Amino acid sequence: MKPYLSIENLTQRFPDGAGGELTVFEDASFGVEKGEFVVILGHSGCGKSTIMNILAGLAEPTSGGVIMDGVEVKGPSLDRGVVFQNYSLLPWLTTLKNVTFGVAARYPDWSKAKVEEHATKFLAMVGLEGDVIYRKPSQLSGGMRQRVSIARAFANHPKLLLLDEPFGALDALTRGTIQDELLKIWGQMEQTVFMITHDIDEAILLADRILLMTNGPQACVAESVEITIPRPRNRTEIVEHPNYYAIRNHLVQFLGKRSKELSGRTAVAGEINRPETVRIDKTEPQDDPEDTRPALVAVSN
């Protein structure tokens, strides 16, 4: 059976400006299950935002396609909510109206009072309560604006929530608080999330699974790393889990070394290019003779 979201043989090429072509990625294929939180991690320029724009229906791939819940993705839709790094709020509307706007479009039968109640509930879930919801975006801090974007995205109950480096512009402390709020809201919603980041610790804290991309051009999704750390997770406690540094070292090593070594490979015609599943679990018995996974190489960092 197909996964809930199925990315099939996705290829994106752009003109390189010198009369030739730049292949960003070729024949990328992977799936995301319903309710899963999947993070894609890779260096700048490898094509993460390009994949996100295709999933959002904002861009068309050169070839290949995306099937969500049995239907091919074509053009933008309320089924897919997007949160970008730069908040993209409507500056002339209040915080509350920035949220009710989408909710009213999604649920046209709802009364104004019901729409407002729903929007207010989601704003409260990210810590925005009281007078602040009547302020315009220009009167809010960067962290508050990003909270509004997150509340707006969740309030619409999209089938798929896409987050493109949503915390990239925030200072570390604010980022930490909003990551916690995102985890809390996601935990209550069974929302399918696909998020881009280049922050390893953020990825481990949030994800069920991390997709690792090699460097561009000609990037591929090389690995799918399971985050074998139980939820609920908490940033101060997860570092104590026996799997935390083992997973982190694997990711650091990939980004530092293997993302370069594995890049530039051309796809083999007719072969499906799925990422290799990596499961690191130090809590499992280690003397399993069936276990043929390569030993982890520790890196210092």
Ligand SMILES: Nc1ncnc2c1ncn2[C@@H]1O[C@H](COP(=O)(O)OP(=O)(O)O)[C@@H](O)[C@H]1O
């Ligand atoms: N519309 C476009 N036209 C030409 N090249 C593009 C376009 N969009 C992205 N690119 C190129 O594709 C590559 C991947 O970009 P992007 O997806 O933004 O990377 P990331 O989000 O991983 O940093 C980059 O080399 C970028 O210059």
Ligand SMILES: [Mg+2]
């Ligand atoms: Mg990007």
